[in-house]
Amino acid sequence: MNAGLIAIILGVGPAFAAYYLTAIGHGLFEKSGILNLAIDGVFTVGVAVAYVAALFAGTAVAGSVAALVVAVAFGLLIAYLATKLPISHGAIGLSIMFVGYGLAALIAVPIRSQINAVVSYPMNVGVDIAFIIFSIVIGVLVHYMLSRTKLGAAIRAAGENPHAASSLGVNVLRVRLIAGMLGYALIGLGASFYFLAYTPAPYSEGMGMGQGWIAFAISLSAGRHPILTILSALVFAELLYNKFVLQGYLGLSVHITKMIPYLAALVAMVIFMVTPLKRKLAPPRALGKIYFKEERTV
Amino acid sequence: MRLIVTKRVKPLKFGGIIIPFLSIIVGIFLATIALYGLARVPPLLVYGAIGQSLISPQMLQTFVMLTILGVALIIPFNAAVWNIGAEGQIIWGMIMSAFIGLTVAVRYIIVSPSDLPKYTNMPGMFVLPTPTVxxxxxxxxxxxxxxxxxxLMLIVAGIAGAVWALIAGLMRAYLDIDEVATTLIMNYIAYYAYNYIVYGPLQGITISTSGFGLSNALHPALRFSRISTATTATWEGVALMIAIFVIAWFVLRQTTFGLRLRILGSNPQVLRAAGINVRKYIVLALTISGAIAGLVGTILFAGNLYQLIKIKTITTPPTHNIGYTAILVSWLSMLDIRGVPIAAYIVASLFQAGINLQSSLGGVSGGSAMISSGALTYVLIGFVLTTFTVLRVFAEYSIKVVREGR
Known part of the structure; x- marks a missing residue:
C-alpha cells in the first residue's frame, strides 16, 4: 500500500472521533432513560465555544476543554429538569436545541467578524491515528463502565425502570446527573473535534447544525452499544470524509453529496428497526417516560 | 427547607392564559440577558424591536403563515405525534408550486432584443428582466x-407536503422510529434537495439566474394579491387561513375523527381496546399536517418571494425557519385550536422582532451586526419555549415550600 492511500484511510480519524464520541455520549445519556433531543443544539454550541476558546487561548486543547465544560452544563441542566419535574423530555430537549442554535451564533459570530483566524489541531497522519486510538479507548472505557461497574448498572436500572431502581436504593437523580455529565462531556468533546480537527475553517453561522442529528442516528442504528457504534460511526465518517471522492467518481452534485449522510441516517435507523438488532439491543424501557412519584421533594 | 411537587386536583384556574403570558415575559427577559451578555446587544434595542413589531403591518404575513402552521402542527400534536418537519414540508410545497408556476402554467417565448418592444406592453406577457445566455x-x-x-399550485404543494410527512408517518406507525428525529433529518434532506433543484431543474434561463441558484420569476398574473402596499400579506393567504382554521376546528372538535386523534394523544390504550387502527391515525395526523404545511409553501412562493432563491447557509433558508417557529405557536396555544391565532400573533411579533432587531444592530459595535435574523429569532423563541416547558408544570402540579422544623 502506498503512503497516499494510507493517508486517505487514516485521514478519517478526526471525523470518526467527532461522530463516535458524540454518538457514544448520546447513547450513554439515553441509557439513563432521558430522551436526548437537545443533542444538535448543544453540539452547535460546542462548535462555537471550541472555536472561540481555542482562538483566545491560542491552543486547540483549550477549545476542547471549554466545549466540554459548556456541554456538561447543558447536560446537567437537562438531566435535572427531566428527572425532577414532570415535564416532557421531548419538549425540554427541543427547546434547549433552539436555545443552543441561537447561543452558538451569539458566541461565535461577533468574534468571527473581528478576527479572521482559526486555531486548530495539527493535521498529519500521526494525529489522525491518535484521534482514532483516543476515541476507541474512551469507547471501550464507556462500555466497561456501563456493563461491568456499579455505576453502569445503576445507569441502566434508571433507564429501564427508575421506580424499581429507586426502591432498591439507587438515587435516580444522582445517577442521571452523572450520566448527563459524562454523556455531554463526550458530546462537547466530539463537537470540539468536529471543528478543531475535522473541518477547521473560518467560522460561519450555523456550523455544526445537523451534525448532532447524524450522531443521533449513528447511535440509534448501533442500539446505543458503545462497541457496535465504532462500526456505524466509521461508516458515516467515511461517507462524510470522502464526499469529494463521491462527487468526483460518481459525478454527483455537491448538493446531493451533502444530502447523503442524512439519507444514510434514515436508512440506518430503518435497518436497525427491521432487523433482529432491534430485539437484541432494545432501547431502555423508561426512555422518554416522565419519572414522577405522586408527591416528592425537589 | 424543602420543595414538594403535588398533582393538582383541578388544573390551575386560567392556567391556559397566565402560564403562556408569564413564559413569554420571563423568556424574553432571559433572552435579553443572553443577547447582552454574549453579544452586547443593548436590552432596550431588543424591547424596542419587540414593541415595534407588535403593531407593525409587516408581521401580518407572518401571522397568517404561523396561524396556518400552528393549525397544521396542533393536529398531530393533539395525537402526541410530533411533526418537527414543517420546514421540509413547506420547502417541498415551494418547490412544487414553483414547478407548476414556472413550467406547467407558462411557456417561454424567446425573442430577439429588436422584437422585444412588441412584447413589453402585450397583455398576458411577462418579460424576464435580464437577457438569456x-x-x-x-x-x-x-x-x-x-x-x-x-x-393547481396549491393542490400540488399540498400533496408534496403530505407525501414528505407521510414517509415519516409510515416509519413511525409501522417501524416505531421516533418521528421527531426523522422529520428533523428530513428537513435537511429537503434543504439540500431544494438547492439541487434551484441549481438544476428549476434554475432560471437568464444570465442573472442560471447557475446562480435562482429560478425564474413568477408571472405576475399568478402572484397572490397584496392587501395593501404596507404589508406583504395577501387576500388569498388570509382566505386560506380562515378556511383552514374553520375546517380544522370543526374536524378536531366536532367529529369522531378529531375525538379519536385527541384520545390517541392522551390514552392510546383506549383506542386499541376499542379495536381502532392506531397506526392509521398516526399516519393520517402526520399526512394532514404535512399537506397544510405544503400550502404554506405556496403562500410563501406566490405571495412573497415569487422566485426560488438558493439556501446559502443552513440557518437562513427561504422559510426563515418559520416551520420551527410554528412549534412555539402550537405549544403556547396549550394545544387548544382556539388559542392558535392569539399565540400566532405573539410569536409573529417575536419573529418580526428578530428581523427588526437584525436591521437595528448596524450601529452596535463589536461585530454583533453580523448575526442573522434567524439566529436572533432562535434566541427569542428558544428561551420562551424553554421557560414555557418548565412553567407549564404549574398548570397541573403545585409546588409547595415546606420549612423543616428546627
Whole structure:
C-alpha cells in the first residue's frame, strides 16, 4: 500500500472521533432513560465555544476543554429538569436545541467578524491515528463502565425502570446527573473535534447544525452499544470524509453529496428497526417516560 | 427547607392564559440577558424591536403563515405525534408550486432584443428582466387560466407536503422510529434537495439566474394579491387561513375523527381496546399536517418571494425557519385550536422582532451586526419555549415550600 492511500484511510480519524464520541455520549445519556433531543443544539454550541476558546487561548486543547465544560452544563441542566419535574423530555430537549442554535451564533459570530483566524489541531497522519486510538479507548472505557461497574448498572436500572431502581436504593437523580455529565462531556468533546480537527475553517453561522442529528442516528442504528457504534460511526465518517471522492467518481452534485449522510441516517435507523438488532439491543424501557412519584421533594 | 411537587386536583384556574403570558415575559427577559451578555446587544434595542413589531403591518404575513402552521402542527400534536418537519414540508410545497408556476402554467417565448418592444406592453406577457445566455430575451406567456394555475399550485404543494410527512408517518406507525428525529433529518434532506433543484431543474434561463441558484420569476398574473402596499400579506393567504382554521376546528372538535386523534394523544390504550387502527391515525395526523404545511409553501412562493432563491447557509433558508417557529405557536396555544391565532400573533411579533432587531444592530459595535435574523429569532423563541416547558408544570402540579422544623 502506498503512503497516499494510507493517508486517505487514516485521514478519517478526526471525523470518526467527532461522530463516535458524540454518538457514544448520546447513547450513554439515553441509557439513563432521558430522551436526548437537545443533542444538535448543544453540539452547535460546542462548535462555537471550541472555536472561540481555542482562538483566545491560542491552543486547540483549550477549545476542547471549554466545549466540554459548556456541554456538561447543558447536560446537567437537562438531566435535572427531566428527572425532577414532570415535564416532557421531548419538549425540554427541543427547546434547549433552539436555545443552543441561537447561543452558538451569539458566541461565535461577533468574534468571527473581528478576527479572521482559526486555531486548530495539527493535521498529519500521526494525529489522525491518535484521534482514532483516543476515541476507541474512551469507547471501550464507556462500555466497561456501563456493563461491568456499579455505576453502569445503576445507569441502566434508571433507564429501564427508575421506580424499581429507586426502591432498591439507587438515587435516580444522582445517577442521571452523572450520566448527563459524562454523556455531554463526550458530546462537547466530539463537537470540539468536529471543528478543531475535522473541518477547521473560518467560522460561519450555523456550523455544526445537523451534525448532532447524524450522531443521533449513528447511535440509534448501533442500539446505543458503545462497541457496535465504532462500526456505524466509521461508516458515516467515511461517507462524510470522502464526499469529494463521491462527487468526483460518481459525478454527483455537491448538493446531493451533502444530502447523503442524512439519507444514510434514515436508512440506518430503518435497518436497525427491521432487523433482529432491534430485539437484541432494545432501547431502555423508561426512555422518554416522565419519572414522577405522586408527591416528592425537589 | 424543602420543595414538594403535588398533582393538582383541578388544573390551575386560567392556567391556559397566565402560564403562556408569564413564559413569554420571563423568556424574553432571559433572552435579553443572553443577547447582552454574549453579544452586547443593548436590552432596550431588543424591547424596542419587540414593541415595534407588535403593531407593525409587516408581521401580518407572518401571522397568517404561523396561524396556518400552528393549525397544521396542533393536529398531530393533539395525537402526541410530533411533526418537527414543517420546514421540509413547506420547502417541498415551494418547490412544487414553483414547478407548476414556472413550467406547467407558462411557456417561454424567446425573442430577439429588436422584437422585444412588441412584447413589453402585450397583455398576458411577462418579460424576464435580464437577457438569456444567448443574448435573446425570454418572455413568459400564460398557458392556462391563472385561477386554475393557482389552484393547481396549491393542490400540488399540498400533496408534496403530505407525501414528505407521510414517509415519516409510515416509519413511525409501522417501524416505531421516533418521528421527531426523522422529520428533523428530513428537513435537511429537503434543504439540500431544494438547492439541487434551484441549481438544476428549476434554475432560471437568464444570465442573472442560471447557475446562480435562482429560478425564474413568477408571472405576475399568478402572484397572490397584496392587501395593501404596507404589508406583504395577501387576500388569498388570509382566505386560506380562515378556511383552514374553520375546517380544522370543526374536524378536531366536532367529529369522531378529531375525538379519536385527541384520545390517541392522551390514552392510546383506549383506542386499541376499542379495536381502532392506531397506526392509521398516526399516519393520517402526520399526512394532514404535512399537506397544510405544503400550502404554506405556496403562500410563501406566490405571495412573497415569487422566485426560488438558493439556501446559502443552513440557518437562513427561504422559510426563515418559520416551520420551527410554528412549534412555539402550537405549544403556547396549550394545544387548544382556539388559542392558535392569539399565540400566532405573539410569536409573529417575536419573529418580526428578530428581523427588526437584525436591521437595528448596524450601529452596535463589536461585530454583533453580523448575526442573522434567524439566529436572533432562535434566541427569542428558544428561551420562551424553554421557560414555557418548565412553567407549564404549574398548570397541573403545585409546588409547595415546606420549612423543616428546627
Amino acid at each position: 444567448s443574448g435573446a430575451y425570454a418572455v413568459e406567456a400564460l398557458s392556462m387560466n391563472p385561477g386554475a394555475a393557482i389552484c
